[in-house]
Amino acid sequence: MAEKTEVEAPPSFSAEGTPASDPRPAAAPPSPPFQAKRNLRGRPGARLFMIAAILVLLVGGFFAYRYFSSYESTDDAEIDGHLMPLSARITGYVTKVNVDDNQYVQAGTVLVEIDPRDYQVALDQARAEAADAEATARSLGIDVPVASVSTSSQTSSTEADVQNAQAGVSAAQKQYDAAQSQLVQAQANDVKAQNDLVRYKQLVDKQEVSQQQYDQAVAAAGADDAGVNAARSSAAAAADQITQARSRVAQAQANFRSSQTGPQQVASSRARAASAAAIAQGKQAAVEQAELNLQYTRLVAPVNGVVMKSVEVGMNVQPGQQLLTIVPLDDIWVTADYKETQLKEVRVGQRAEIKVDANGRVYKAHVDSIAGSSGARLSLLPPENATGNYVKVVQRLPVKIVLEPGQDNDHYLRLGMSVEPKIFLK
Secondary structure, three states: OOOOOOOOOOOOEOOOOOEOOOOOOOOOOOOHHHHHHHHHHHOHHHHHHHHHHHHHHHHHHHHHHHHHOOEEEOOOEEEEEOOEEEEOOOOEEEEEEOOOOOEEEOOOOEEEEEOOHHHHHHHHHHHHHHHHHHHHHHHHHHHHHHHHHHHHHHHHHHHHHHHHHHHHHHHHHHHHHHHHHHHHHHHHHHHHHHHHHHHHHHHHHOOOOOHHHHHHHHHHHHHHHHHHHHHHHHHHHHHHHHHHHHHHHHHHHHHHHHHHOHHHHHHHHHHHHHHHHHHHHHHHHHHHHHHHHHHOOEEEOOOOEEEEEOOOOOOEEOOOOEEEEEEOOOOEEEEEEEEHHHOOOOOOOOEEEEEEOOOOOEEEEEEEEEOOOOOOOOOOOOOOOOOOOOOOOOOEEEEEEEEOOOOOOOOOOOOOOEEEEEEEOO
16 A cells, blocks of 8 residues: 655745745644753753752651641640738728738738737736636645645544544443442442331330431431432433533544545545636637737738739728738749640640740740649530530640749749740650
8 A cells, every 4th residue: 555645845935926824834832841841851950959959848848747746835825823812810900001012022021010909908908817817726726735635634533533432432331331330239228228227217116226226227328328319420420421422423423424525525626726727728828819819910921922902001901801912923834725636645744835925935844734624614604415416626624834943033924924835745
């Protein structure tokens, strides 16, 4: 099969003798990639530059990724710290206010003074009452050993008295028995004498005995009557002695029984002394309370810090009424609310940096702790899912970041300042 060949036609000329336009379409210009390739082929230095630029971008992107993935930051953070409200502990009239608003004070500085005169009078009165109670307690304390000694001696004395009285009863009883025996004997002698007198009377009437013998019989009968009377008197006296001795025994026994209550009397004395001592202790406690109340008339700064006052001279304050607030700038930290997705690799003790918006400075710090609850749970109205329509929202957890020692020596940082913390994970 014969190949077709194209014969190039000669160019045609116009009437003026100029070549006419070629009826064939002109060739299209080369595309940009081909042109860039043609340029790169023509310029080998540009090709090397492009390769170097790509390498630089890759290396820079790698290091940028390493840097930005090495920390976690947030702009939802602020300086936090303690607010120490100082309130009155007593009622009184404010006589002096020794500080101004935003003044830095040292611990122990007297900030407010309350009129102390009423409390000085109360202290003097409490001291006087305490002295009186102590004197009473000492007096009753001295009575206790005295009562113990007197009770012991009284017990010994009454025992001896009882024994002596019982011995007297025995002696009187013996005397009474002897008197009774003498009385019986005298009565027998009297009966015999009376019988003899009757017989002598009969004999003398018959003149069988002499008148003299009769007179002797009469005298003997009279003597025997007198003996009987004497014996009766002796027996009565002995009976009286027995009665008296028995009375002495009864009295001694009563005294002895009274002496047996001596331990109870001593215990009573000791109880009175203990009661007086307790009263004295109560009065001493009242003195200490009065001293404290007098001290409370001077309101003292417990720590170093900046004062914000809400008290003026002339105010009548009540216990519990807040007068000042101290912000201890030596104990501040950063509270940063991080998203829960940012806390995957955050650990206690990691290094951190704090950039303060107010001055642009960067402070060194470290992670102190992570809160046990999200901020939403600690809000006044925590979220609930009672309807079951749950929408997942990324929560934020407060992270406490503490400055390194010496970072805020000038006390520039204030509570509530906005900061941007960075926690370095590696």
